[in-house]
Amino acid sequence: MCGGFTCSKNTLVGLNIIYILVSFLMIGVAVHGKVSGVVTSLPIIGGITACGVFLLFISVVGLIGAVRHHQVMLFTYMVVLFVIFIIQFSVSCAAIGINEEDEKQIVTKGWKNVDNGTR
Numbered sequence: 872m873c874g875g876f877t878c879s880k881n882t883l884v885g886l887n888i889i890y891i892l893v894s895f896l897m898i899g900v901a902v903h904g905k906v907s908g909v910v911t912s913l914p915i916i917g918g919i920t921a922c923g924v925f926l927l928f929i930s931v932v933g934l935i936g937a938v939r940h941h942q943v944m945l946f947t948y949m950v951v952l953f954v955i956f957i958i959q960f961s962v963s964c965a966a967i968g969i970n971e972e973d974e975k976q977i978v979t980k981g982w983k984n985v986d987n988g989t990r
Contacts, residue, residue, distance in 0.1 A: 873946045874892075876940065880937050880938070880940070883933060883934075883936075883937035884934060884937050884938060886933075887931075887933045887934035887937065888930075888934070889933070890926055890927075890928045890929070890933070891931070892926060892929035893926065894923045894924070894926040894927035894930060895923070896923075897919055897920075897922060897923030897926065898919075898920055898923035898924065898927075900919065901916050901919040901920040901923065902920075904916060904918055904919075911988075929948065929951055929952070932944050932947060932948050932951075933945070933948040963971070
């Protein structure tokens with residue numbers, strides 16, 4: 872039966888458990904990429920690991936907030952998810968807003984700036 876906060880609580884708990892699993896997967900992929908030598912760039916490995924740890928932290932805050940019905944944790948969780956949404960939306964709009972010529976120019980400029988070890 873779904874009524875009141877119970878349905879929302881169960882949904883948030885399930886969603887945050889999925890987020891925790893995804894964060895462990897991201898951290899595991901970064902470690903596997905570094906150990907196996909598939910990815911040699913430390914900034915890429917660090918970025919993936921940092922995203923995984925950040926997602927893990929946010930999902931634990933959401934999980935604890937949902938289980939304990941802690942208003943401050945749920946509000947913090949909501950604000951952080953909103954900020955992430957705004958960033959993702961802005962990046963998506965920027966990616967849609969450039970044409971193919973500008974895209975090639977950006978990629979070429981980035982490719983020329985990296986060192987030969989990264990290429």
